[in-house]
Amino acid sequence: MTTRFAPPLTRLIEELRKLPGVGTKTAQRYAFHILRSADTDAEALSDAIRALKAALHLCSVCNNITDVDPCSYCTSPTRDQRLICVLEEPTNIAAIEKTRSYNGVYHVLHGTLSPVNGIGPDQLRLGNLWPRLTALVASASDDSQPAAELILATSPTVEGEATARYIADEAHKRVPTVRITRIATGVPAGSDIEYADEVTMTRALENRRVL
Template sequence: MTTRFAEPMSRLIEELRKLPGIGTKSAQRVAFHVLRSSDEDARDLAHAIEQLKKHLRLCSICNNITDVDPCNYCSNPTRNQRLICVLEEPTNIATIEKTRNYNGVYHVLHGTLSPVNGVGPEQLRIANLLTRANGLTEVDEIILATSPTTEGEATANYIAHELHRVNPALPVSRIATGVPAGSDIEYADEVTMSRAMEHRRAL
């Protein structure tokens, strides 16, 4: 028999179920936690979500999530603006930064190519990467640091082809296999990620 909840509880559970990794049981636990919380905690949570949506945006240069435009990486004069590391998601930036061996800038795709799920080049932030690479600004190298999954490899190969099309002389490299094939770059440890960046290969 399906458990029936009061309409406000059912609505919150349904909204929580839309979050990645949250199933029905987890959504119910979170919803009841919110219900048991103080009014102040509930208001703080709602306010934090509201402020997140109100003040965060995508950097107009690299697509990183930021509250200033351009973001802190793109506007930092101490970083090498001619070295661009291409990543799947904004969360991947922290993984690269942990290595303390990279001082370039980033470009975030917000996903990978996945025809099965209806994700093609038009759904990814590739167009402004090609703009950055086509000679309007000087670029010494573009590092493709998508995860070594089927989708990540397909995305890297597609982008490498497009980059060479708009700028045949542009050095394009792929991170080395220090990151295990089939894994997600977000979960790579510092040593593994450092080796992958150090031993990247040209494409």
């Protein structure tokens, strides 16, 4: 980008452009907003960013972003520790939680398999998933206890489907008795099937249920 502003302002614009979805014009608008803000507001923003980096880290159990380890989901006495929902990113947790229909725990991968981008199994945070499953199955000595379930909730994209299949295959090899499920996909509620693509309609038919 051609430098047309004072160096400090240009530096801020360049840093803001690194944010997802932020182009040059938006970065400039943000930078000038910060420049016009009161010193206390600018300092508050700076302090919030520093505190974010200093205080937050990954949960050692589920890889969620947290300020305590283990995170509040993993330590909650009211959540079913035998249900583990596998997600691509920490932001996906909010989508599950807002349904108020899931009371298990999570495991965050921080990505999906993508050979084109050089992302293989070793680049996903799977290492701490297998001990969790093994421990859950081993603790099921009482037949009255429900079986451990691994819910694969990766996105219905090519990468998400490949990731779900890989995890399912590995889980079956490592912990044969664990129950593995995949979230249903199909026609969204409130939409018109006339506009559904072939893949969506195929999934909707595959996941049909008895009424």
